[in-house]
Amino acid sequence: MSPEVTTDAEYMSRALVLARRGLYTTDPNPRVGCVLVNDGEIVGEGWHERAGQPHAEINALKKAGKRARGATAYVTLEPCCHEGHTPPCTNALIKAGVSRVVAAMEDPNPLVSGKGLKALAEAGIKVESGLLQSEAERLNPGFISRMKHRRPFVRIKLAISLDGKTAMASGESKWISGEAARADVQRLRARSSAILTGSGTVLADDPSLNVRDLQIGRQPMRVIVDANLSTPETARMFQLEGTTLVATASDDADQADVLVKAGAEVICLPAGPDKIDMTALMHHLAGQGVNELLVEAGATLCGSLLEAQLVDELVVYIAPYIMGHNARGMFHLPALESMTDRVSLTIRDIRAVGDDWRITSTPNFNAV
Numbered sequence: 001m002s003p004e005v006t007t008d009a010e011y012m013s014r015a016l017v018l019a020r021r022g023l024y025t026t027d028p029n030p031r032v033g034c035v036l037v038n039d040g041e042i043v044g045e046g047w048h049e050r051a052g053q054p055h056a057e058i059n060a061l062k063k064a065g066k067r068a069r070g071a072t073a074y075v076t077l078e079p080c081c082h083e084g085h086t087p088p089c090t091n092a093l094i095k096a097g098v099s100r101v102v103a104a105m106e107d108p109n110p111l112v113s114g115k116g117l118k119a120l121a122e123a124g125i126k127v128e129s130g131l132l133q134s135e136a137e138r139l140n141p142g143f144i145s146r147m148k149h150r151r152p153f154v155r156i157k158l159a160i161s162l163d164g165k166t167a168m169a170s171g172e173s174k175w176i177s178g179e180a181a182r183a184d185v186q187r188l189r190a191r192s193s194a195i196l197t198g199s200g201t202v203l204a205d206d207p208s209l210n211v212r213d214l215q216i217g218r219q220p221m222r223v224i225v226d227a228n229l230s231t232p233e234t235a236r237m238f239q240l241e242g243t244t245l246v247a248t249a250s251d252d253a254d255q256a257d258v259l260v261k262a263g264a265e266v267i268c269l270p271a272g273p274d275k276i277d278m279t280a281l282m283h284h285l286a287g288q289g290v291n292e293l294l295v296e297a298g299a300t301l302c303g304s305l306l307e308a309q310l311v312d313e314l315v316v317y318i319a320p321y322i323m324g325h326n327a328r329g330m331f332h333l334p335a336l337e338s339m340t341d342r343v344s345l346t347i348r349d350i351r352a353v354g355d356d357w358r359i360t361s362t363p364n365f366n367a368v
Contacts, residue, residue, distance in 0.1 A: 011035050011042075011074040012104055012132045018047040018056070019076045019139055024190040024216040025050045028289030030077055030107075030143040034060040036098070038071035050217070055080065057089040061096050069097035076136045078107040078129065081116040090119045100126040104136035108147035141312065142193065142291025151282035152293035155313040156302055157188060158330055159356075162320060165327035166299065174205075180354025181317040183213070185296075188315065190214045192294040194245075194285060198301040199226035206236050209296060221245060221290065224264075225301055227275030229255040233262035247284075249276050278308050303332035306343065309365045314345065318357045 018033030026032075026048050034056035036044035044067070046059025054062075057079055061068050073079075079089035079101065093101060101120050106129055107113055117127045137144060142153040159177040160166050166176070175182065189195060195209045202224055209222045219242030224231055229250045237244040238259075246264045248256070249271040256266040267284060270277040285293060295302060295311075305311050316330075336342055344364040351358055 007040075008074070008102060008131055011037055011072075012076070012102065013135075014042075014045070015056075015074045015076050016104070016132065016135055016139065018045055019136075021047050022049055023139075024214065025218070027051065027193050027218070028143075028146075028291055030140045032056040032075065032077045034073060034075040036060045036064045036068055036071045036073050038064075038067050038069075043067040043071060052086075054086060055089050058086070058092055061092055064096075070099050072100040072102060073098050074102045074131075076104045076139065078103045078105065078112060078114070078116045079120065080107065080109075080112050081119045082111045088116075088119075090116050090123075093120060094123045094125065098125060101128070102131055103127070103129045104131055105129065105133045108144050110147070140291075142293075145312070146286045146289075146291055150286045151279075151310070152193065152285055152290045153312045154282070154293050154295060154305060154310050155188070155192070155315060156295040156297075156305065156311055157185060157315045157317075158302070159317045159319065160330060161323040161327070162318060163322050163324070163327075164330060165323040166330055167328040168323060169326040169328065176319045176321065177317045177356050178319065178354040181319075181356045181358065184317075184353050184358065186211060186213055188294055189220060190216050192220045192292045193290040194221035194223050194288075194293050196223045196225065196293055196295045196301075197297045199224055199228075199231050200300065201296070201298050202226075202231050202235055202237070204298075207296070208236055208240060210240055210242070218242070220294070221288070223247060223281075223285070223293075225276055225278075225281070225297075226250075227271075229259065229266075231259065231264075233258050235262075238263035247276060247281050278304060278310055282310060299329055299332045302330065306331055306363065307333055309363075311363050313348075314359075314361045314363065316359045316361075317353065318359065320355060 015033040015035045019031045022031040029051045033047040044060040044064025046056045048056045081088045081090040121127045145153040189211045222237050222244040224246045227249045246266045269280045345361040347361045349360040
């Protein structure tokens with residue numbers, strides 16, 4: 001590897017570190033970092049801090065001032081070229097006189113996708129793309145999924161015993177995982193646009209599903225899948241900061257009105273094999289700007305999502321307990337008759353979190 005490539009990679013790595021500072025706050029925008037380098041010296045840095053505020057490139061240019069002229073901009077995502085809540089970053093880079101722009105990846109947003117780099121090139125700026133692309137993509141899985149597939153990146157979180165149980169037969173499940181694992185889940189919630197659960201979980205546990213202990217300046221949307229509108233108007237979620245959305249297939253306008261008066265938003269979706277068309281729900285959430293969707297639900301809803309091949313990642317916390325064969329399992333799925341019916345997983349990460357083990361995996365649908 002040549003010294004120039006090594007230097008480029010180091011600067012892009014720095015831009016990725018900056019981008020991660022917006023992990024909890026940029027939603028529904030992507031997490032982006034930018035580093036400006038002139039004559040081997042970093043003259044400006046920035047990251048996108050919050051939706052509606054200046055983008056990473058603008059923050060870096062402001063810090064660089066006149067030293068941006070002739071500089072190379074290392075940015076983790078292709079600079080935008082359209083007018084949104086803020087002016088196009090391409091115009092700012094051109095006006096500042098940067099000579100080169102290195103982007104980790106093209107923007108999957110159809111409004112930008114390649115057009116930003118083209119605008120820079122047409123202005124005489126040298127452009128490159130693809131440096132540390134996989135690292136940049138891992139930073140924004142939800143934004144990419146929403147732009148390319150019109151659905152959020154779906155992450156299921158489960159806390160289980162060593163024998164794979166999520167609750168006792170009675171439904172009791174507090175607490176399977178330890179304190180460190182529960183704190184780790186707060187970080188998963190904080191990076192999520194929305195948290196999905198089922199009406200059964202609401203009836204059994206009346207959860208809050210909010211972010212605690214982390215000051216991120218927002219609360220993820222809470223989404224309840226409730227085919228028959230059985231969620232009580234006294235549910236704790238309706239009293240909390242942020243939006244609680246109830247997705248139903250019921251046409252009971254009176255009960256819907258009761259929930260709306262309690263503080264909920266109610267949407268009626270087409271019925272599907274599991275009473276609600278989950279693909280339609282995913283499209284609706286994408287339309288609401290939901291990038292990453294965290295699922296904290298029971299075996300029925302988790303099984304429905306897995307069966308519909310709408311799961312992108314499983315995060316499973318395994319606690320050092322045995323709960324017995326009568327306890328509740330992880331997924332309700334149609335009977336799997338042979339080994340060829342099993343769902344294959346690719347393990348991405350295994351690590352200890354306090355007394356528990358966290359396994360992160362990706363389903364390989366249609367693979368044996």
